[in-house]
Amino acid sequence: MDAVRETTPFGAATSGLLAGATRTPDRVDRLNGLSAADAAAALAALPDDEAVELLDEPELEYGAAILSALPAERAARFLDLVSADRAVDMFRDMRVSVRNDVLALALPETREEIERLLPYGPDCAGGIMTTEFVAVPADWTAGAVLDHVRAVESTRETVYAIFVTDPATAALQAAVPLRRLIAADPATPVLALATGEVPVSVTAQTPLEDTVRMISRYNLLAVAVLDDNRRMVGIVTVDDAIDSMVAEQDAELQQMGGMEPLDAPYLKVSFLELIRKRAGWLCVLFLAEMLTASAMQAYEEQLQKAVVLALFIPLIMSSGGNSGSQATSLIIRALAVRDITLGDWWRVVRRELPAGLTLGAILGVLGATRIAAWQGLGLFDYGPHWGLIALTIFSALIGIVTFGSMMGSILPFIAKRLGFDPAVASGPFVATLVDVTGILIYFSIASVILKGTLL
Numbered sequence: 001m002d003a004v005r006e007t008t009p010f011g012a013a014t015s016g017l018l019a020g021a022t023r024t025p026d027r028v029d030r031l032n033g034l035s036a037a038d039a040a041a042a043l044a045a046l047p048d049d050e051a052v053e054l055l056d057e058p059e060l061e062y063g064a065a066i067l068s069a070l071p072a073e074r075a076a077r078f079l080d081l082v083s084a085d086r087a088v089d090m091f092r093d094m095r096v097s098v099r100n101d102v103l104a105l106a107l108p109e110t111r112e113e114i115e116r117l118l119p120y121g122p123d124c125a126g127g128i129m130t131t132e133f134v135a136v137p138a139d140w141t142a143g144a145v146l147d148h149v150r151a152v153e154s155t156r157e158t159v160y161a162i163f164v165t166d167p168a169t170a171a172l173q174a175a176v177p178l179r180r181l182i183a184a185d186p187a188t189p190v191l192a193l194a195t196g197e198v199p200v201s202v203t204a205q206t207p208l209e210d211t212v213r214m215i216s217r218y219n220l221l222a223v224a225v226l227d228d229n230r231r232m233v234g235i236v237t238v239d240d241a242i243d244s245m246v247a248e249q250d251a252e253l254q255q256m257g258g259m260e261p262l263d264a265p266y267l268k269v270s271f272l273e274l275i276r277k278r279a280g281w282l283c284v285l286f287l288a289e290m291l292t293a294s295a296m297q298a299y300e301e302q303l304q305k306a307v308v309l310a311l312f313i314p315l316i317m318s319s320g321g322n323s324g325s326q327a328t329s330l331i332i333r334a335l336a337v338r339d340i341t342l343g344d345w346w347r348v349v350r351r352e353l354p355a356g357l358t359l360g361a362i363l364g365v366l367g368a369t370r371i372a373a374w375q376g377l378g379l380f381d382y383g384p385h386w387g388l389i390a391l392t393i394f395s396a397l398i399g400i401v402t403f404g405s406m407m408g409s410i411l412p413f414i415a416k417r418l419g420f421d422p423a424v425a426s427g428p429f430v431a432t433l434v435d436v437t438g439i440l441i442y443f444s445i446a447s448v449i450l451k452g453t454l455l
Contacts, residue, residue, distance in 0.1 A: 027054055032061045040069035043078075052081040055090070058243040064093035067102065076105035085130040085240060088117045117234075125211040126204030128244045129225045129234035134159050136190060137167040138174070143186025149178075158237055160221035163199070164191055171230040175199040201226045204233060212241045213338065281428075288432045295439040302443055306454040308382055309446055312367070312393055313439075319363050320400035320438045321431030327352055327408030328430050332422045335412060345413045349406065356405030360398035368394040385453045392449045396442045403441060404434045 031039045031054065043051040043066065055063055055078055067075040067090055079087050079102060091099055091114055103111055113131050120126030134152065136145050145162055153159060162181055164174040174194030184193050201224040202211050215223055215238055225234040269277075296303070296313075303310055331348065334340045340348065368390040374380040382389050408430045412422035447455055 024053055024057060025059070028057045028060050031066075032059075036062055036065035036069045039066045044070060044074060048077065048081060052078060055082050056086050058086070058240075063090040068094055068098045072098075072101045072105055075102045076110075079103075080107045080110045083130050084113045084117060084132055084234075085128060088114055092118065120204055122244065123208050124204065125202045125206040125208065125223075125225050125236050126234070128208065128211075128240045129204065129236045130240070131234045132158075133163060133222070133224075133232065133235045134161075135163040135165050135172075135232055138164050138189075138191040139167050140190050141186060142181055142184040142188045142190055142193060145176075145181060145190050146186070149181075158222070160237065162190065163224060163232055163235075164194060165232065169229070169231075172199055172201065172224055172226060172232055175224065199224055201230075202236070203227070208241075208244055209336065209338075211236055212245050215241050285428055285432050289435060291436045292439055295436055299439070299443040302447065302455055306446070306450060308389060308454075309392075309443075312396075313442070315367065316393070316396055316400055316442055317435050317438050319397055320404035320434040322404070323356065323359055323401045324404035324408035324430035324434045327356075327405045328412060331409050331412045335416060335422050342413060342417060345410065348409050348413070352405045352409040353402065356402030357398060359405065360401030361394075363401055364394035364397040367397055383454075385450070388450055388453055392446050395449065396445045399441045399445060400434065400438045403437060404430070407433055407437075 031042060034042065039062075043054065046054075054060060055066070060066075063086075067078060070078070079091065082090075087110065091103070094102070103114065106114075117126065117129070117131070120129075122128065134149055136148060140148075149159060149162070159178055161178060162176045163172060164176060165171060166173055174191060174196075176190060176193045180193045181190070200214060200218050200220060202214060204225055204227070206214075206225075211223065214220070215236070220238065222235045222237045224232055225236060227233050331340070371382060371386060371390040371393060375382050375386045411430060411433075416422045
């Protein structure tokens with residue numbers, strides 16, 4: 001991490017680092033502006049409950065680096081106190097040598113939770129679930145459950161609902177909202193407070209997108225994560241789901257811009273890392289664009305005979321690239337929200353073909369009208385065959401815009417079928433492909449229409 005000030009020794013003048021910041025979000029912002037060592041010094045000077053509250057915030061950047069800068073004993077103490085899912089996130093990003101030392105000093109239950117959650121990737125429910133939930137047997141009363149909640153509340157990340165399990169098998173039977181539990185008669189069996197509906201649940205391997213969609217569809221604050229025997233292994237809370245999806249969408253947006261996703265905020269990334277993330281894709285796109293120059297060289301003779309054709313190359317290429325980028329954006333979003341699936345590719349093609357022809361015709365009319373207007377007003381002389389030039393531009397725009405729309409809509413399907421993120425079939429990639437093929441389409445059409453006149 002780039003340091004923004006001199007490192008403060010532990011226990012010395014740390015109170016000034018968070019001076020004036022009393023709310024948790026403000027304190028997190030203040031810590032994000034410090035070096036890892038300074039942030040660690042500031043946390044070390046706070047009471048454990050305040051420091052843990054800050055470490056538990058997903059907006060806190062470089063939590064792993066901050067823990068690594070602390071003495072191993074203090075880092076292990078914080079790891080014991082933060083929520084299980086947050087502990088795993090930070091532990092995963094720590095250097096192996098550091099995390100082994102810290103884990104050795106952590107409580108046995110902390111080590112058990114980390115070892116259980118660590119194998120799950122961040123793209124599935126298991127990767128963002130927490131094991132801190134409240135589950136009670138179905139034969140308990142409301143009063144007994146409330147007593148239990150009061151006893152364990154401080155050790156739970158959140159208590160949105162009470163999960164009711166079978167006393168014999170521990171299988172999930174029902175979920176009771178906390179509000180209904182509080183309002184109930186203490187003698188009421190907790191199972192009687194359930195709505196009667198089968199609780200919405202996912203498995204640890206359920207993709208993140210499906211988990212978030214489940215939470216959104218059923219308006220849940222938390223969804224249960226079950227094993228093969230319907231026993232609870234964790235919950236995914238709505239705030240963790242949203243944070244994970246925001247991070248994933250940030251990465252997709254960067255991929256759609258034609259670069260590798262940054263692992264940290266823009267201003268926190270080193271110059272060399274920024275270059276590394278961007279240079280690879282730029283080189284690939286540059287090499288692909290070199291094919292455009294090769295294609296134009298193949299039509300060097302036609303360009304020498306009809307130099308006027310070169311005037312419209314940027315116009316036509318950008319129109320094809322824009323139409324392809326539009327189609328790509330629509331299809332990537334539709335795939336992400338499950339409006340369409342891989343099996344719908346043919347329906348998309350049948351829809352985009354007439355759409356591309358129509359959009360190309362609209363742009364073609366504008367292009368041809370422009371040529372006619374400039375010729376009629378004397379703003380530019382396209383020569384005696386200006387009508388054929390206008391027809392060439394009209395026809396080329398139809399062909400290139402249609403091709404761009406088709407490629408932009410089909411490439412995300414191909415990427416997803418091959419196991420890649422559809423975002424890799426991004427605007428820059430589509431635009432480069434359309435540039436190369438657009439030259440071929442443009443000059444092929446020009447060769448047919450202008451043969452015997454300009455060519």
